[in-house]
Structures are given as C-alpha cells and as structure tokens.
Amino acid sequence: MVVYLIGFMGCGKSTLGKQLARKMLLSFIDMDSYIEERESMTVPEIFEKRGEPYFREVERAALSELSAKHNVVIATGGGVAAAKGNIEFMNSTGVTIYLKMNSGVLLSRITNSKSVRPIFTGKSKEEAFEIIEKMLLEREPFYERATAVVEGKDIKVNELIDKIKEVNIW
Numbered sequence: 001m002v003v004y005l006i007g008f009m010g011c012g013k014s015t016l017g018k019q020l021a022r023k024m025l026l027s028f029i030d031m032d033s034y035i036e037e038r039e040s041m042t043v044p045e046i047f048e049k050r051g052e053p054y055f056r057e058v059e060r061a062a063l064s065e066l067s068a069k070h071n072v073v074i075a076t077g078g079g080v081a082a083a084k085g086n087i088e089f090m091n092s093t094g095v096t097i098y099l100k101m102n103s104g105v106l107l108s109r110i111t112n113s114k115s116v117r118p119i120f121t122g123k124s125k126e127e128a129f130e131i132i133e134k135m136l137l138e139r140e141p142f143y144e145r146a147t148a149v150v151e152g153k154d155i156k157v158n159e160l161i162d163k164i165k166e167v168n169i170w
C-alpha cells in the first residue's frame with residue numbers, strides 16, 4: 001500500500017509520516033529529500049537555479065516514480081497535490097490523507113521551522129501570513145479531495161492509523 005500525506009507547508013507531513021511508517025511497518029519517503037537526491041541540489045537551489053516550473057515538473061516525475069513503490073508512506077511537498085492531475089493520480093494509486101491546519105497555526109509553525117522554504121524567503125511575518133492565506137485558498141479545493149481529511153493540529157499517530165484503517169481496504 002501507498003499512503004500519501006498531503007497538505008500545506010508546515011502541517012507536519014514529514015514528522016507524522018515518519019512516526020506513521022514506523023508504527024505501520026512501512027518505509028518512509030520524504031518527497032523533497034527524494035528530489036534533492038535525484039537532482040543533486042537542495043530544493044532552494046532548484047528554485048533559484050532552475051525555477052519553480054522546473055521544480056514542479058520534477059515533482060510530477062518523482063510522484064510517478066514513487067507511486068510504484070510498495071508499503072510506503074510518502075510525505076509529499078505542499079505543492080504536489082495542487083498541481084494538475086496529481087491528486088487524482090495519488091487517489092488512484094494509494095490512500096491520500098490531508099493534514100488540515102488553519103493559516104494561523106501554519107504561520108507559527110513555518111516561522112519557527114528550521115526548513116528553508118523558498119516561497120517565504122525574505123518575507124516578513126505579515127507577508128508570510130498573506131501568502132499562506134492566498135495559497136491555502138487556491139490549494140484547499142485540491143487538498144479536500146483527499147481520501148481522508150484530518151485536523152492536523154495535535155493529531156496523534158494512532159488516530160491517524162485508525163483513520164487509514166477506516167478508509168482503506170488493507
């Protein structure tokens with residue numbers, strides 16, 4: 001089985017994904033790390049040197065490659081589910097879980113995070129909040145098409161496993 005964790009930057013896909021994989025005895029793949037290895041560049045470097053459209057193409061290719069894996073939890077980048085056709089593709093090749101969080105919580109998690117996210121580089125807190133609100137508005141219709149939508153704030157890994165069992169036939 002393939003479990004795709006989807007949702008906005010900072011919603012906890014990688015942290016929860018690792019815990020989930022450990023508990024479900026599945027492997028774990030972080031899509032951003034997979035891309036960084038594949039391209040021999042960090043995500044910020046890809047954005048800077050090759051541009052965002054190139055990064056989105058690489059994401060699509062990585063998704064197609066990773067979908068062929070078995071018994072894996074995949075933490076997708078925040079933009080993956082929102083690119084044309086990707087949510088349908090993930091829903092047809094596995095189970096998608098949207099870790100939903102409001103923009104206020106996302107802002108504090110993103111601003112307190114060590115991860116470098118090119119979309120927020122050089123932005124003030126106010127600007128970052130506006131960006132989050134705008135992007136969430138655009139992306140939520142895609143995220144909401146997940147197999148299951150869970151409130152990401154304070155969710156425990158066991159609750160997530162129960163949810164997956166509820167929606168999955170494995």
Ligand code: S3P
Nearest residue numbers: 008009010032077078079117118
């Ligand atoms: C992005 C999310 C990031 C990373 C890139 C772009 C996005 O991943 O793929 O910086 O467009 O939402 P995380 O969601 O893991 O931060």
